[in-house]
Each structure stands twice: as structure tokens, then as C-alpha cells.
Amino acid sequence: MPGQAINATLDLEGLEVIGVVAFGDLIELVVESRFDAGACRSCGGLAPEPKERPEVLVRDLAISGRPVVLRWRKRRWRCTYCHSSWTEAHPQIPPRARMTLRFKAQLASQAAAQGNFSQVAAQEAVSYDTVARAHKARADLVRQRRSRPAPKWSSPDSADTVDYAASSVVTSSCAHLLSY
Ligand SMILES: [Zn+2]
DSSP states (O other), rough: OHHHHHHHHHHTEEEEEEEEEEEHHHHHHOOOOOOOOOOOOTEEEOOOOEEEEOOEEEEEEEEEEEEEEEEOOOOOOTTTTTTOEOOOOOOTTTTOBBBHHHHHHHHHHHHHHHEEEEHHHHHTTHHHHHHHHHHEEEEEEEEHHTOOOOOOOOOTTTTOOOOHHHHHHHHHHHHHHOOO
């Protein structure tokens, strides 16, 4: 399978595919980051040097119906000034996560749409529990947003003060979360 075609579909900002390995039906993409280390989190020093490359395996969206695992060769940085070290992170891959956030969101959407967790688990080659956890995480998030106090509306001559700007912000952010 040409690496270029897969690279085009990975679409995870800052990560580049450097190798593709197929294990039967499974596709493993070896990825490395291309973003800057940034400043040291302890002293703000701007000259960290790479120290190690710990690898993590995370599930990601299927390609042409085939399950995909990312083998991310993360960089571990060491500050040249204060010698503290840290491992890089990616917004789609929380620390210790075993799947990308977009894959988890997709499992939750499919579980909600199909209502059959076993079927989604089989389709995506994950366990039933993984689907159930993704579904619960999304349901919890939606519930959390819904249980926020509703914006308080009142007539202009009411003694209550109403922060219209803040209310509209809350409303639009809820709409955004519920629409995915
Ligand atoms: Zn430092």
C-alpha cells in the first residue's frame, strides 16, 4: 500500500507517517511528530534536546474498512538549562490513551446510532466494553452540559440582573456539543 495515499488520509495535525506495516487485516502506521518541542515547562528555556523515543500504540479510524493502529514514536525532551524532561503530547492522544479522541467519538456515535454495542464492537474490532465506555463517556458529557443551570431570562424591568452575553455563550457551546 503506498505510504503517500495513507498519509493523505491520516489527517492528524503534526503527525507524519514514516512506515506502514500490515498484519493480516490490521494496518499499523508508524508515525512521528513534526511539531516543535516548545519551551521547557519548568524554566521556559527554549533549547530542549531529544532524549528518547518511547513508543505508544493507539487505535485510530479505520482505513478502507481495515482497523488501524498508530505506533507513535513520541519524543522525550530534556531541557539543556534545568535538565527537566517531558514527553510530547498530541491533542488527539491524551496521556495513556489507547485510542485517538476521534476514534472514541466515532465509537460513541455509532453506538448511539445503531444501539447495538456488540455490532459496533465487531465492525471496529474492539471489545464490547470499549464501545460501552465510549458511549458512556459521551452520554456523561451530554448530561453534564444539560444539567448546567439554564440561563435566567427576565423582563427588562425585573430586579434580576441578567448577563445576556454569558447566557448566549453557554447556549451556543451546548448546541455545538450536542450536534456531533
Ligand atoms: Zn528548563
